[in-house]
Amino acid sequence: MRGRLAATYAAIIVVVMALLGFYLAGVIREFYVDRLAHQLESQARLVSTLVGPMARDATRSAEIDARTRQYGALLGDRITVIAPDGSVVGESSRDQSELGNHGNRPEVIAARRDGVGVATRRSATIGTELLYVAVSRPQDAGVVTRVAVPLAEVNEAVRRVQRDVAIATLIALALVTGVGIVIARRIAVPLEDLSRQAQQVAAGRLDGVVAPAPTRELGELGRTFNTMVRQLRTSRQEIERSRRRLEATLTGLSDGVIIIDEAGVVVRMNASAAKMLGLPIIPDPGQPFMQVARDHELAALVRRTLSLPPTDIHVATIEHSRSRRLIEASARWLISADESLALVILRDVTELRRLEQVRREFVTNVSHELRTPLTSIKALVETLEAGAIDDPAVSANFLHRIVAEVDRLAGLVNELLDLARLESGRLAVVPEVLQSDDLIRRAAERLLPQTEASHLHLALDVDPSLPAVVADRGRVEQVIVNLIHNAIKFTPAGGTITAGAEVEGEFLRVMVSDTGVGIEPEELPRLFERFYKADPSRRSEGTGLGLAIAKHIVLAHGGTIWAESQPQRGATFWFTLPLAPVETRSNGPIGGQSAGQEHLGVHRQAR
Structure with missing residues (x-):
């Protein structure tokens, strides 16, 4: 860029000086020619005054020619006297017989028309460029006196001017080239820096800064460029921030x-x-x-x-x-x-519609569960009102059945209240350090009468040396009771229900398995939903709240609960409880029980 700027400055100077040289040469030539023409006009008028009257007389041709030569030698110019018919009657530098008719010369025509004629041309006679000035006085009846001088001096003067201009041009070119290089460096360096930074901006990199040039205009341009880049950087950051926010919003x-x-x-x-x-x-x-x-x-x-x-x-x-x-x-x-x-x-809205369906099923189930005992109670009371109350045996039986139905209603209401409190976090869980085998055994023993009545084995597979857990005894026993109770309901007579536990990391895994009808794979993910009952064969018993309550109790203890099953091959329910810290655990088993499986119930043949 610096070379181009310096070359541009030099080219401009050369062109300007060349034009100036041509202009000055033309002006000077015109000035010299004009001044010389005035001088020649004066000489021509003087000669015309002297020879004009004689030229009207054709017999004095020789005298006119002699005088013309005399005046030409005196003035040092070429003098020509032209008769009205265009013939040369006097010539100072050539034999007039050698000259043709001059009536058609431009200066002669102009002189006869205007009194004075001026022309510049190369003479066909002597082969030199001459300045011709011709005059014609009205009293000379068309006689024209012409004075001519070579323009060699004028041309030489013009050449001198052109030579001087050329020398001045070379000097100016040298000076301008040096100055141009310095100026070009002061201009080109900031412009090159600005160009590089502009390319960086075009490529998307907005971290560059242009150093302001020492010249005021380029310095202002650099500062303006830096301001523009800062604004672009801020705008891009805002756009990027808005894009990230939009992206995060859409993603979330x-x-x-x-x-x-x-x-x-x-x-x-x-x-x-x-x-x-x-x-x-x-x-x-x-x-x-x-x-x-x-x-x-x-x-x-x-x-x-x-x-x-x-x-x-x-x-x-x-x-x-x-x-x-x-x-x-x-x-x-x-x-x-x-x-x-x-x-x-x-x-x-798949889940929403499913929950709506569950809600409808729950309302139907709860309505059924409420309607059945209420209908029974109403029938029993109406029977008593009709006179059965007077029979002591019948009335006692009916009252016992009414109490059972009321207990069933109270159990349903309590389950609903427990679930509501668990889901809202209002049900208090009071954790304590409990021995694992004792916790599971006590819960299992509560359902021993039901397993015997249903002709089932109830086996306990718990190692007495299992570490203690941190749990709320009543709530965990409620979970185990619910799981065993479910197993009783869906295990045919002669089957086996096993309750056990094992350690996995920092948790105790409690297990309740049965040899019952099992659960379809597609129903496993929904088992712990409230109000959900697995297959239609199970819908006649319970409200579908037991497993939902068990899930929330386990979650409140920081554990997890899940089920594993295959149809017709039984089901196994697992849940985890956190182990007690090492320093709070007691050493060895409690009560002297040996490890292994313990049968709590004995199989009885179905009647």
Whole structure:
């Protein structure tokens, strides 16, 4: 850049000086020619005064020629006297017989018309460029006196001026080249730095700074550039911050968000939307919505939105054909200054509808559970009112049955209250250090009469040396009782129910297994939902609250609960409890029990 700037300055000087030289040469030549023409005009008038009267007389031709030579020698110029017919009657430098007719010469024509004629041309006679000045006086009746001088001196003067200008040009060129290099360096260095930084900005790197140049204009340009880069950097940071916020918002939304342009092409989609549509990853932008959604109902919703006024909001609930999810979809226009987009919001209502179904089932179950004892109580009371109360045996039996139904109602209400308190965190859990084998044995012994009545084995597989746990005895026993009670209900007579435990890391794993009918694999994930009953054969007993209560009790202790089963091969329920700190555990087994399996109940043949 520096060389180009210096060369530009030099070229400008050369062009300017050349034009100036040509201009000065022309002006000087014109000045000299004009001054010489005036001088020659004076001489021509003088000679015309002397020879003009004689030229009108054709007989005095020789005298005119002699005098013309005399005056030419005296003045040092070429003098020509031209008769009215254009013939030369006097010539100071050549024989007049050698000269042709001069009546058609431009200066002669001008002199006869205007009194004075001036012309510059190369003489055909002597082969030199001459300045011709011709005059004609009115009283000379067309006689023209012409004085001519060579322009060699004028041309030499012009050449001297041109030579001087050329020398001045060379000197100026040398000076300007040196000065131009210095100036170019002062200009080029900041400009090169500015160019480099501009390229960095164009490449997206906005961390560069231009050092302000010492010259005022370039320094101001550098400072302005730095200000622009700072503003661009701030703007990009704001845009990036807004993009990250939008990305985080879209990523964190549980609702699916899809943005579509007017042509029905997907512009943006979040992970929740991809999941609801059964896509393994978020698709790249630019794909048609129909190709991404793969559902004709969703596609119809979008087409309807794109074809109707932007003020309308369209809502539809569909079951997606690929993911089989129940989706509530809404679509509306997003209008901005430069584009129009459609916003599609997807909300997975599968769980909500399932919970609604569970709630309806719960209401049905609770209504049934309440209606059955109430109906029994009403029938028993009506029977007593009808006179059965007078029979002591019948009345005692009826009253005993009424108390049993009331106890059943009270148990149902207590379960509902326990579940409500557990879910809200209002049920107090009072942990203490408990011996594991004693905790499990005491809970199992509570159901020994029921297992015997159902002709089942109840076995205890607990090592007395198991470490202690931190738990609320009453609540954990409630969990074990619920699990054993479930096993009793779904294990045929002659089966076996086993309660056991083992250590896994910092937790005690408690197990209750049976040899009953088992559970279908698709029902396992829902076993611990409140109000849920597995298969229809089980719906006649209980409200479906026991396992939900057990789950919340275990969670309140910081443990987990799960089930394993295969149809017709029994089921095993597991839950974990945190072990007591080492320093709080007692050494050795309590009560002198030996390790191994202990049978609490004896199998009896069904009657």
